[in-house]
Amino acid sequence: MSLLATVTLPDLAIFILGAALCVTGALGIILTKNPVHAALSLVMTLFGIAVLFIELQADFLAAVQIIVYAGAIVVLFLFVIMFLGVDKEEDLSIEPIVAQRPLAAILVTALMASIVALGFIGHFEVGPPSQTAALTGGGGNVADLGKAVFTTYLFAFEATAGLLVIAVIGAVVLARRSGDDEGSDAMLMEELS
């Protein structure tokens, strides 16, 4: 309870707002039947997380959250939904993979339990500025983040970059069709002439 006593009112208000956005969006993702509405709920959740990041003084992460996740990834989700024409309401009573739902429930419970356990066991310098300003100096963290990524965690950073390149090349290779002479310019010209 000592934590609640020292958190300032604006910090608390912003946390409640961000958390409400996250939870409402998350519920929207699983409860709406239309895939486009679900994708929009996902955007709302990402916004909520960005608000929480700002509250934790992680400005850079907040901006990247919006630029990368909301601005690019969910846009691509919507692209696929619109292109494939699956923007119809789905029948949720059909279970495509056997035992998917009970397994999902077990896994999510385990994951939530481990997160809560981490919160109790671990020691993190996170929290509203009124709590952590003394520990972090309260300054901007973009420069710190850049230094950490390009010195201490350089290997992990480069490995992630390599992984992404492999994923892109893999996608290109998979999307390529074999070089058959199907429907080329020459064939078409012969057909039409």
Added chain:
Amino acid sequence: MTNLLATDPLFANGLTLAVFLIVIIKVVVAFAVLMGAVTLMIWFERKAISDMQSRIGPNRVGPWGLLQTLADGIKLFFKEDLIPAESDRFVFKLAPYLVVVPAFLIFSVIPVGGMVTIAHHTFQLQVADPPMGILLVLACSGIAVYGVMLAGWASGSKYPLMSSVRASAQMVSYEAALGMNVVTVLLVCNSLSTRAIVDAQGGSFFHWNLIKTGLVPFVLFLIAATAELNRPPFDVVEADSELVGGFNTEYSSIRFALFYLAEFMNTITMSAVMVTLFFGGPAGPIPNIPHLRWLFPILWFTGKVVAFCFMYIWFRAALPRMRYDQLMDLGWKKLIPASLAWMLLVAAALTSWRWALVVLSGIFIGWLALSQAFEIGSAREQSNTSVLPAIGQRPLSGRALRRFTDHEAPVDDETTDHDEEVEA
């Protein structure tokens, strides 16, 4: 929240009622100025375009037709608000706001002037100066994609959907080039805050990022920004000969007005972003006139923004629309590699000249490899064993098209090869 607002001296002494009032006034003034600027911009665009096309343009409402936009706005406001039966009602109503709100938000981080002191409170002439300043601009332009995309989808109509798919693909593609040129500026300025970027360019003309980053990022940013705005020559989004009226075809009344407003507002804010990034924002010579020194930065800023707005109008009058595949080729095959190469070069040059030489040779090798890859790719596309279907996915090659259209022309291989060379 101290961190978010730390750089503005207004908040140095805590949050009092006067400080709070100043913030509210700043927000209201920014909103009003932007709204006023948009009405003037629409008038300016129509008038300048008419002059360039030897027409008269709006000249009935008010002096020189200045109030034409206001009259149009009132007309749109009182028109019937139609929602198509096939539409997704909630998303249809939401979409215009997803376009307008980011357009306003971007303007909030633009420094329009220097420091001003009123009643012992010194403050910056910009609504907010967050430490992630310029990233907010990128984030907002990322959100604006949703408005365009959802507007087309929610209309429940064929052509708006096609237009919105084109628009969002275009905006997402060019955002990469846009972001990389912003990074080049950040490398030179050492800060994400828009105020710090502007301050780093103070002094003389030679301190502007236009010079410091070596002109190339500005040109690339200008092209990418024009595509990001969906303005001519990159306005395939509303190519009226192909798509009726673009993603907002089904919109009417006040919702249409919001789209229209956002389009011009984005032109102004993007001009302001360019002025901030490359042209020193409010920087410029200040004559020593007592009590009026605060006014000159604002005048400099306004002058620069108006110059850019005029340039966009000029683009619209002078340049023909690009085809969709040309647009994508320009974005992915030219702008993004060029932006990346120049960013690496600037980063290396900031370290030492030896690194610059190393990176330069690396860029040269990369350029050779890339151009070779493009050549192989386009040759494969036109060859007999093409893996791409000829019709339906991309336009036919010039040679194939000529065989369809010129039945009389001899089609022996030598002449067509020659034609290809001339075209290239």
